[in-house]
Amino acid sequence: MAGNGTNNNGVPASNSAPLASTPAAAPTTTAATTGATTTTTTTTAAMAAATTMEAQPKQQPATATATATATAATADTSNTAALAAPPAAASTKDADGETSDNDILETSPNGRWQKLRKKVMLKESTGIDEAHLAYDTEEGFEVVWNQITFTTKRLTATDQERLKQKFTDFTQLKHLNLVRFFDFWVDNDQQRLVFITESMTSGTIRAYLRKNKKNNKVVSPKVWKRWCRQILSALRYLHSMVPPIIHGNVRCDSIFLMHNGLAKVGAICLDDIRTHVRTVADASQYEAPELQAMEDAAGKDGYSPKVDVYAFGMCVLEIATEETPYSECANAVELYQKVLRGDKPQAFERLTDPDLIEFISACLAPQEIRPNAEELLYHRFLHEVPMLKVMAAHYILRTNVPYSPKQLPKQLNDFLREVADGAWGTLANINLKESRRALNLLHGIAEPEGEGMIRLGVSIVMPENMTRELVFLYSLQKDKPSSVAREMVGQGLLCRADAKAMERHLHESLVRYHAQEAERQQAPLAPQQPLAQAPTGPL
Incomplete structure (x- = not known):
């Protein structure tokens, strides 16, 4: 703190x-x-x-007066x-x-x-x-x-x-x-x-949604995904405090919009x-099941930063469907019972995007398996741009790298403007995490490089026609495929979900290397051909 x-x-x-x-x-x-x-x-x-x-x-x-200030500073707090x-x-x-x-x-x-x-x-x-x-x-x-x-x-x-x-x-x-x-x-x-x-x-996001619905307009997914990233960025910051600060009132009514599209919690x-x-406004539809159960038991064991994540998930559902969660409930008792049972709002059934369904389901999952704000910030549903691209934009903006907007395509100029406005979070949020799954892993070079060392290569085929070619030194005595895979995840080169696949891939590369080395050492040397005599006679 x-x-x-x-x-x-x-x-x-x-x-x-x-x-x-x-x-x-x-x-x-x-x-x-x-x-x-x-x-x-x-x-x-x-x-x-x-x-x-x-x-x-x-x-x-x-x-x-100074006298009043001094008196206030020294007086008994009880009085x-x-x-x-x-x-x-x-x-x-x-x-x-x-x-x-x-x-x-x-x-x-x-x-x-x-x-x-x-x-x-x-x-x-x-x-x-x-x-x-x-x-x-x-x-x-x-x-x-x-x-x-x-x-x-x-x-x-x-x-x-x-x-x-x-x-x-x-x-x-x-x-x-x-x-x-x-x-x-x-x-x-x-x-x-x-x-x-x-x-x-x-105004607030809810006011914006109501205005759009009245005018028969739909909020672009690109716009509200940007809102989601910014909201999660704020929640991550609050939850990273020591002790964590729990917002406790995350709703579309408590998230404000600026004229430049920036969202503020x-x-x-x-x-x-x-x-x-x-005055306490009724926000039962945003309250996590453990929070409502906690209120029944008059305890506080369920009050953790993850109640904000649950409320955020309900906000995403409301933004995506433009419908208030549990609006189908006739009264507070029916709503309360559905929340405690873990029943999702009817609006959830209207979702068709598999990634969005997975994202909201994660937010509404039971407390013990519900991800935190930082993990959601790098979910593949929201993280559409490679992290290295975001970092490069921050570097350009912070170090005043000389460039002319005319030198860049309009798309990149717009992206730089979004980063400057905070649409992609701050550098404090960037932990070099890759949320996109690899499409394929391909074997690369595997050749000796000094005593007990080999030069190992691997190709990671990523979405958007991008392939990462990695070449690194591997110690046969000290390194292990599992540790190398974890290092790739830590450096933002590999999705955590692909770590086991990379570990198996590296193990296969090492097996192939050792087999090739054994064949090379056991193969008989080819007989040397006699050198041809140089031609004699006049040139």
Whole structure:
């Protein structure tokens, strides 16, 4: 897990001190660069969500002093861990004396974020009771002011510290396919948690699907496969944290689209939030069987990152069929029973692509055999482009290799643009894995190369009329066919499913080599022909 942030210095003039993270800087562009490392990337990230209720903020002055900050830092957490209500700003009116969407309803404790009257109309987000457009006074960008209302009158110091830790970690997350998370604070006076996120104005995948269906249009598989890769890239990043971050609310309503086609995952619903919030949207059709069984048993043994994979599979099914999973169920009880039995939605029967059927079936498989997000990211259904091609594109973009777009075909230029926009993930996701099965394995050279060494060759016939010619040194004393096959898989030259076939193939090559060597050593030497005498006489 990334390191924790620091508390804000701005404290409202109240007996309660805010527990909040240092606000992250708002992005200067919507799409970030594609350069990345394994844990810290140059992309943007976060958790966001929204619904449609409006609450009247409590009016409080927006002053903060060094004395108040010092008092908050040293006070007993049992008395001062609660957060004061954010101060409200006076509402303004337009020339006709009417209220405006740009009226400032309240300001954050540190004075940076201004909540506007205009609501963000993104419904059904788990736990979010209210979402308004807001303004970042430091960077000059629009953001979203999200509010979660708690069921309990006052959170305990332990609950506050747990939430503070989780949300502080969120401000450190940076990934191109996560909605950016900037700041947060807990307001015990109004029994709410407020967090500031990136503004997503282009709507959700579900809204896009509904619009297309209304207009009798179908989303191209090329488009939604790109969405799937980006969603899995974000989930892989979350699940790679220590401890793993479980999104807990993966749905077509919680995945947002940018104007350039980039998909961003938002609307996170931590288990720590789920147990305290007032508003919880019904998402039973996306919940894994082990999660529903866990809720019945009042335990948490089934709550693992694989519940996100199951929910993702339901999203893929909804995108591919443009039908909400289990829409055939008459009530929640029928849906619940079908999920526990492991019955797939009726929409699944409409699928015809064998690879898509295999891909969704893997997502919906029982927990113990369900693949993780990283494994799905390299499934042959999604991974249509050789990984070396993706790496080459990242290399060109990161190192500024001089080239002219006119020198490349339009298809390659479009591919470079997609990589730059994050459609193929970041370098942090690239583990050199080959997901495509080999069509055939052919024997190559096998000849001595020094004492105890041979030069061995093999040809791997791949789809798309591509053949990989591999030639390598093989030690007869140290190497084994199984270890060489595993090395090929690790270097992205061979699909893991073909490792056993390669092992047998290499063993056959070695048997053939030893047989040829034995024949060569046992064969009698051919009699030497006498040298012909040089002709004599005049030239």
